[in-house]
Amino acid sequence: MIIALKRNVRAEEQEHLIEWLEDQGVRTHISEGEFQTIIGLVGDTTRIDTDLISGLAFVEGVTRISEPFKKANRKFHPEDTVIRVPGSTAAFGGGAFQLIAGPCSVESEAQVETIARAVKKSGAGVLRGGAFKPRTSPYDFQGLHEEGIRILSEVKKLTGLPIITEIMDIAHLPLFEDVDIIQVGARNMQNFELLKELGKTDKPILLKRGLANNMKELLMSAEYIMAGGNEQVILCERGVRTFETYTRNTLDLSAVAVLHELSHLPVVVDPSHATGAARYVKPMALAAAACGADGLMIEVHNDPPHALCDGPQSLTPEQFDDVAKAVAKVRKAIME
Ligand code: PEP
Ligand code: MN
Numbered sequence: 304m305i306i307a308l309k310r311n312v313r314a315e316e317q318e319h320l321i322e323w324l325e326d327q328g329v330r331t332h333i334s335e336g337e338f339q340t341i342i343g344l345v346g347d348t349t350r351i352d353t354d355l356i357s358g359l360a361f362v363e364g365v366t367r368i369s370e371p372f373k374k375a376n377r378k379f380h381p382e383d384t385v386i387r388v389p390g391s392t393a394a395f396g397g398g399a400f401q402l403i404a405g406p407c408s409v410e411s412e413a414q415v416e417t418i419a420r421a422v423k424k425s426g427a428g429v430l431r432g433g434a435f436k437p438r439t440s441p442y443d444f445q446g447l448h449e450e451g452i453r454i455l456s457e458v459k460k461l462t463g464l465p466i467i468t469e470i471m472d473i474a475h476l477p478l479f480e481d482v483d484i485i486q487v488g489a490r491n492m493q494n495f496e497l498l499k500e501l502g503k504t505d506k507p508i509l510l511k512r513g514l515a516n517n518m519k520e521l522l523m524s525a526e527y528i529m530a531g532g533n534e535q536v537i538l539c540e541r542g543v544r545t546f547e548t549y550t551r552n553t554l555d556l557s558a559v560a561v562l563h564e565l566s567h568l569p570v571v572v573d574p575s576h577a578t579g580a581a582r583y584v585k586p587m588a589l590a591a592a593a594c595g596a597d598g599l600m601i602e603v604h605n606d607p608p609h610a611l612c613d614g615p616q617s618l619t620p621e622q623f624d625d626v627a628k629a630v631a632k633v634r635k636a637i638m639e
Pocket of ligand 2: 407408576602612613
């Protein structure tokens with residue numbers, strides 16, 4: 304349920320209403336917009352008498368929210384949420400756009416440093432690199448684990464780029480202290496215990512859409528994190544599994560438009576995992592920028608044929624530079 308307040312509401316009237324609502328057993332979520340204050344109610348609102356609230360002189364209107372996601376809902380928070388990465392200028396949402404780039408997996412310090420310096424020069428604002436890799440086969444490279452995170456931290460110190468890496472097990476959380484954005488991969492989108500624990504952290508979370516999950520399920524997973532108190536969630540469309548075989552997944556760009564309509568959270572697109580082929584990354588990156596994505600996550604490797612993971616979809620630093628320049632032109636065009 305949301306309660307829209309009139310512009311001239313007095314602070315004590317607002318406080319009194321909030322106190323009364325919380326006494327009814329619901330939690331309140333205040334969104335102070337430029338033109339209107341909205342009180343969102345989370346919890347069991349069935350006992351709340353909407354007529355009583357609508358009758359208050361300072362209340363503009365009361366609406367029950369039919370969608371099961373509340374905190375992630377744009378009705379709760381009409382303005383775009385801007386997620387800023389602490390200690391850097393990187394931001395996502397509300398007009399802020401960010402390129403996240405780096406290798407699929409951290410392989411060595413020299414590799415990550417080379418790639419980081421190159422992608423930074425091309426305009427990337429966040430460095431990616433997997434330390435814990437969710438591989439389909441247990442015989443494939445699983446990542447450097449703790450050492451991978453140490454390398455990312457080291458390269459962060461050397462380049463000033465904030466870092467993002469994937470968490471697979473909440474027991475590893477202490478290793479993520481220096482990580483700026485925690486990634487939840489597609490395979491863990493519905494690992495609800497992991498999501499609940501991440502809800503207790505204060506770091507931005509990049510939540511990737513599951514291989515076969517619809518948008519409502521993605522938003523419900525974001526809701527798990529937000530319900531725990533961490534409202535800094537970046538949604539990521541990375542393609543879903545369909546009958547198509549020429550691409551690794553099918554990039555659902557309609558997700559950008561639909562998620563922006565339903566939610567105030569930023570939406571990032573990953574054209575690398577979506578297509579699985581380096582030659583399709585540029586056209587899909589441009590399309591994502593054109594339809595209003597708040598950022599892109601692109602895999603970049605200094606030597607793609609020898610990458611330990613996802614070489615075929617990795618761009619070289621030169622190719623990434625070309626994509627970054629083209630994306631900047633599209634961004635400019637859509638902002639005019
Ligand atoms: C990744 O970004 O490293 C990754 C494993 O992606 P996804 O979870 O989308 O498959
Ligand atoms: Mn990958």
